[in-house]
Amino acid sequence: MKTLAKWSVEDYHQMIDAGILRDRNVELLTGEIVEMSPETPIHYYTAEEGTEYLQTLLANQAHVRFNGPITLSDSEPEPDIAIVRLPKSMYKDHHPYAEDIFWIIEVAKSSLKKDLELKLSIYAQAQIQEYWVLDLSQKQLIIxxxxxxxxYLTQQTLNQGNVNPLAFPNIEISVERLLN
Known part of the structure; x- marks a missing residue:
């Protein structure tokens, strides 16, 4: 039986600072340094368009991060979109912590299994109140x-209509717009 060494967020940051992880597309998940799936054009396009759409809807209410790390107790994932507290300047010295996050969105095609299992568990353990997965294969939003x-105790799947995020119940987000 082999035992893997677990890395702390501090260890991970030291590796980054030392250049050990330079040119590596990785993230820290539950103490393990994991290779990230390469982004397909549709994945990148959907995440970028979703970010721009949400930035418009949430202007002056939240900061919408695109492909940026967040720092949790034993993980530093890089969600496709993270909606976090203002002011944006808070993140000059550290990535957003769990308490800074309103909700997270992952765009998934090849990464669907990881997003619905490992990342779901990580985000739930961190008490992130809302987690969305844009499933590009099935053209659906899983909330x-x-x-x-x-x-998570509740799960909802939509392929059309509008959704109101918990943190901003007055904001209506078009599911079709996020998926196209």
Missing amino acids: FREPENNS
Whole structure:
């Protein structure tokens, strides 16, 4: 039986600062340094368009991050989109922590299994109140709410209509716009 060495967020930051992870497309997930899936054109396009759409809807209410790291207790994932507290200048010295995050969106095609299992568990454990997965294969939005233990109590799947995020109930977000 082999035992893997687990890395802390501090260890991970030291490796980054020392240049050990330079030119490596990785993220820290539950103490393990994991290769990230290469982004297909549709994945990148969907994430970028979603970011721009949400930036317009949430102007002066939240900062919408595109492909940026967040720092959790034993992970530093890089969600496709993270909606975080203002002011943006808070993140000059550290990435957003769990308490700074309104909700997270992952865009998934080849990464769907990882996003629905490992990342879901990480985000739920960090008590991130809302987690969305844009499933490009099925053209649907999967919404997870109410984190408990390492999962979410509620799950909703939509392929059309509007959704109101928990943190901004007055904002209507078009599911079709996010998926196209």
